[in-house]
Amino acid sequence: MDPLDPEYDPAAPRTRPPQRQRPPRQLPVSQPGAASPGNGQLPIRPPPPPPGPPPVHLAWSEHRDPNGSFYYYNSITKESRWERPAEYRPPPPPPRPPMAGAPAQQILQTSKQLKPAGTDENSERKATPPSAPASEHPIGMKKLPSTKWTIVLTSKDHEFFYNMETKESVWDMPDEIGDLIGQLIAEAMGVDIGEDGDEFHSEAEPENEPKEVMDEEVDVNATGTASKRKAEDNEEAEGVAKRRKEDEAPEPSGDEIKAEALTQEQKNEEFTKLLREMDVSPYSTWEKELPKIIHDRRYTLIGTLKERKQVFEQYCKVRVVELREEKKHKVKDTKEAYLSLLKDEVTYRTRWDDFSRKFKRDERFARFDAKEREPLFKAHIAALKGNELERKRSETRAAKDGFIQLLRETKEVDVDASWRRIKRLIEDDRRYQAVRSSGEREEIFREYIRKLTEEDEEHQRRLEKERKERDRKAREEASLREREAQVRREQSRLNRERNMHRESLQKEDATTLFQTILVDFVRNADAKWRDARSSLERDSRWDRCRALDDMQKERLFSDHLARLQEKRLAAFHSALKDTTDLTTTWDQVRGWILQDPRARKLASSDDLDELEDVVKRTFERFQAERKEKAQSDLLELLRENNFVKFHVKQAVVETRAKSLEKGEGEPKEGDEWGHISLEEIMKVLMEDKRYIQLDAYVEERDRAVKEHVRDLIRTYRAERGGTVDRTLVHMGK
Numbered sequence: 001m002d003p004l005d006p007e008y009d010p011a012a013p014r015t016r017p018p019q020r021q022r023p024p025r026q027l028p029v030s031q032p033g034a035a036s037p038g039n040g041q042l043p044i045r046p047p048p049p050p051p052g053p054p055p056v057h058l059a060w061s062e063h064r065d066p067n068g069s070f071y072y073y074n075s076i077t078k079e080s081r082w083e084r085p086a087e088y089r090p091p092p093p094p095p096r097p098p099m100a101g102a103p104a105q106q107i108l109q110t111s112k113q114l115k116p117a118g119t120d121e122n123s124e125r126k127a128t129p130p131s132a133p134a135s136e137h138p139i140g141m142k143k144l145p146s147t148k149w150t151i152v153l154t155s156k157d158h159e160f161f162y163n164m165e166t167k168e169s170v171w172d173m174p175d176e177i178g179d180l181i182g183q184l185i186a187e188a189m190g191v192d193i194g195e196d197g198d199e200f201h202s203e204a205e206p207e208n209e210p211k212e213v214m215d216e217e218v219d220v221n222a223t224g225t226a227s228k229r230k231a232e233d234n235e236e237a238e239g240v241a242k243r244r245k246e247d248e249a250p251e252p253s254g255d256e257i258k259a260e261a262l263t264q265e266q267k268n269e270e271f272t273k274l275l276r277e278m279d280v281s282p283y284s285t286w287e288k289e290l291p292k293i294i295h296d297r298r299y300t301l302i303g304t305l306k307e308r309k310q311v312f313e314q315y316c317k318v319r320v321v322e323l324r325e326e327k328k329h330k331v332k333d334t335k336e337a338y339l340s341l342l343k344d345e346v347t348y349r350t351r352w353d354d355f356s357r358k359f360k361r362d363e364r365f366a367r368f369d370a371k372e373r374e375p376l377f378k379a380h381i382a383a384l385k386g387n388e389l390e391r392k393r394s395e396t397r398a399a400k401d402g403f404i405q406l407l408r409e410t411k412e413v414d415v416d417a418s419w420r421r422i423k424r425l426i427e428d429d430r431r432y433q434a435v436r437s438s439g440e441r442e443e444i445f446r447e448y449i450r451k452l453t454e455e456d457e458e459h460q461r462r463l464e465k466e467r468k469e470r471d472r473k474a475r476e477e478a479s480l481r482e483r484e485a486q487v488r489r490e491q492s493r494l495n496r497e498r499n500m501h502r503e504s505l506q507k508e509d510a511t512t513l514f515q516t517i518l519v520d521f522v523r524n525a526d527a528k529w530r531d532a533r534s535s536l537e538r539d540s541r542w543d544r545c546r547a548l549d550d551m552q553k554e555r556l557f558s559d560h561l562a563r564l565q566e567k568r569l570a571a572f573h574s575a576l577k578d579t580t581d582l583t584t585t586w587d588q589v590r591g592w593i594l595q596d597p598r599a600r601k602l603a604s605s606d607d608l609d610e611l612e613d614v615v616k617r618t619f620e621r622f623q624a625e626r627k628e629k630a631q632s633d634l635l636e637l638l639r640e641n642n643f644v645k646f647h648v649k650q651a652v653v654e655t656r657a658k659s660l661e662k663g664e665g666e667p668k669e670g671d672e673w674g675h676i677s678l679e680e681i682m683k684v685l686m687e688d689k690r691y692i693q694l695d696a697y698v699e700e701r702d703r704a705v706k707e708h709v710r711d712l713i714r715t716y717r718a719e720r721g722g723t724v725d726r727t728l729v730h731m732g733k
Contacts, residue, residue: 007412060088063285065316071283080283141160149177159590173287178305182294267301268311273329275315282316282323331369337378338368342377348384352377400444402431407448415452419445503547510547511556515539518560525564525601530559571598572615573622583696586616593619627697634701635691638708648712651675681705 059076072088073080115615126518140153141162148165161177162169163661173181262270278292286309291300302308341364346355352374365373406429413422419442426432435441517539522532536542545553575598580589590612595598599615638644651672659667682705685691 012638060085060087065320103529144177144180147177147180149174161382166297175309176310182290182299182305261299270298270301271308271311272315275312276319280315280319282319286312334364334367334369335372337364338373338376340382341365342380346380346384347376348388350381350383399431399434403435403441403444404448406431407445413448413452415449415456417449463586506547509701510545511552513541513554514545514548514553515560517545518557522557522560523564525561525568527561529554532557568598568601569618572596572602575599576622577618580623581696582623582630582693584623586619589619590616630690630693631700631704634694634704635708636684637688637690638705641685641688644681644709645712648672648676648709649716652716669713669717672717676709678702678705678709682708 012240059074060072061075062070062072064070069082070084071080071082074085123217136154136156136158137156138152139651142151143164144150148163150162150164152160152162152169160171163174169400248449274293274296278289278296280289289312299308341359343363345359355377356365356373356647406426407422408420410426412425422445423441432441435444450608491576517536521535521539548556575593575596576589594608594612599611602611602614602618654675655667655672659665659671682702685705691701
């Protein structure tokens with residue numbers, strides 16, 4: 001019996017005899033324009049033919065594996081893939097089912113609202129033209145016992161779940177009714193999964209509960225039939241409820257007592273054993289694998305559907321890992337078998353075509369991956385060839401070693417032996433015959449003779465080395481004696497130098513101290529040593545300068561006066577740099593320079609004529625040095641300027657090229673001036689201040705520039721086979 005059928009009685013005993021079970025009744029669905037025979041109308045039409053295969057986009061469905069990843073399954077081709085197919089369409093949202101309380105009336109009212117105006121009840125039963133297919137809509141509702149959930153059937157043979165309290169509609173089965181659905185399916189299959197009915201009903205249900213929990217099935221086009229069916233079901237439910245009151249509570253079975261004694265961990269282990277025994281696929285879903293395990297009593301050891309799913313998911317994770325390991329071991333076993341076949345049947349001369357044709361029916365060949373057969377075969381052949389080559393090389397080395405040993409044992413073989421004579425002496429020996437090539441025998445003999453020669457030479461070198469080592473030791477002993485004498489001399493020298501260094505340090509300290517005394521007492525550059533010495537000797541630091549003699553002290557005194565004079569001149573020059581240039585004359589600065597205190601310090605007396613004479617000489621000497629410095633800077637500028645060099649060099653090249661073109665030979669010196677632009681050179685040089693500072697001496701500056709250009713012309717004219725000639729060659733091309 002279908003547990004979702006309206007005539008299914010959940011309160012009836014679970015162990016009814018087979019002859020008392022009624023066949024499941026089909027859901028009566030009235031077709032438009034059809035009526036029951038009792039009303040005197042036409043008989044009900046037969047049901048339409050079964051639908052064909054679903055469309056392609058409905059054949060694909062989305063599922064989740066135990067690791068949480070989504071995959072897609074085709075119910076027609078039985079294909080599974082990870083990528084989402086282009087034909088896949090997600091299911092539409094479930095339609096809004098009718099309100100609880102009066103489902104039949106509301107569905108009927110909904111169907112009436114969809115009727116065109118001016119139709120009556122008789123016109124409703126007329127057949128709808130096949131060219132106008134109706135949209136998907138609810139045609140029936142099945143209420144689940146002891147829950148607020150109902151199963152709604154649509155016009156396209158789809159089902160969804162509707163909560164009559166929260167008004168929620170879902171496609172997937174809610175967890176709270178999973179146990180109930182499983183129990184109903186098990187009973188419909190004729191399997192008793194437990195004597196306790198608490199899983200479906202509560203003992204605290206009132207007597208009139210069967211009336212509320214009976215399935216309601218409504219046809220939107222046959223409300224009369226539905227009402228009649230509901231009345232019959234209610235009467236049957238009342239009778240079943242009375243029979244349940246009269247029945248005594250059954251005694252718990254031994255299996256139930258054993259199940260109650262198990263811990264939760266043991267229950268999970270039993271449930272996992274059930275999944276393994278039924279070979280439940282870890283890549284499938286709970287709903288698809290449920291029929292395999294629901295008939296087993298171990299299914300009921302875990303009380304809730306949520307816990308069963310958790311154990312199922314854990315089993316899937318563990319089973320996936322196990323299957324992968326099994327696959328790896330299987331691949332490894334098949335590979336080892338294939339390698340064993342190669343080892344037993346293949347030589348290094350075997351070809352792949354012959355091998356594959358000969359052993360294509362061999363189980364070790366057929367079970368191995370076809371893509372890896374040939375590469376592994378070729379790798380094995382390469383290894384065999386390598387082994388064969390190594391074997392031949394070993395044999396060749398052994399034969400060569402034996403032949404060399406034969407030569408060592410032959411006393412007649414020395415550095416002067418000939419191959420023709422030695423060959424006749426050893427040709428009967430098996431070690432001679434082991435080397436098959438006569439040329440190779442002679443080559444080995446020649447190599448052995450060369451080795452003997454090298455050994456003899458090495459022996460001579462070793463004797464010579466020993467002789468040299470004796471000579472070296474003798475020289476080392478003599479050198480050691482000489483070194484000892486040298487060390488003694490060096491030690492004496494170091495003592496002298498140390499004493500001299502000590503004296504030098506004392507002299508340096510005395511010099512520094514004496515210079516300090518001079519800085520403190522001598523501040524006039526015109527002071528005299530004889531006059532200053534008496535004042536210096538009165539200082540307490542004079543006695544600490546005993547390391548200096550009188551001559552050294554007088555020299556330090558003179559150096560001190562020179563530094564004082566340099567400072568005065570530096571101050572005077574600084575004043576001139578800030579107020580004069582190269583064109584300034586003495587008459588222009590005479591009026592103010594004599595009043596400057598830095599100039600007045602240059603003279604030792606207060607005589608104005610002497611002061612003027614000293615300051616004038618100093619000024620003229622400064623101007624001369626200043627001009628000389630400017631001219632030196634100009635020459636440095638000319639030497640550094642690459643433009644002048646390039647310009648003059650280009651003029652020399654062009655002059656020589658034109659002379660060669662005219663057939664005049666080497667040009668005369670001075671012809672290059674026709675290709676040199678002094679104005680352009682001057683324009684480039686004017687960007688440097690070293691050129692500008694000689695604006696007062698234009699003639700001298702221009703003369704220096706021309707002289708520099710003339711020197712460059714001579715330099716570039718003297719070049720032969722260098723840059724100038726290469727430039728001419730390129731110009732000729």
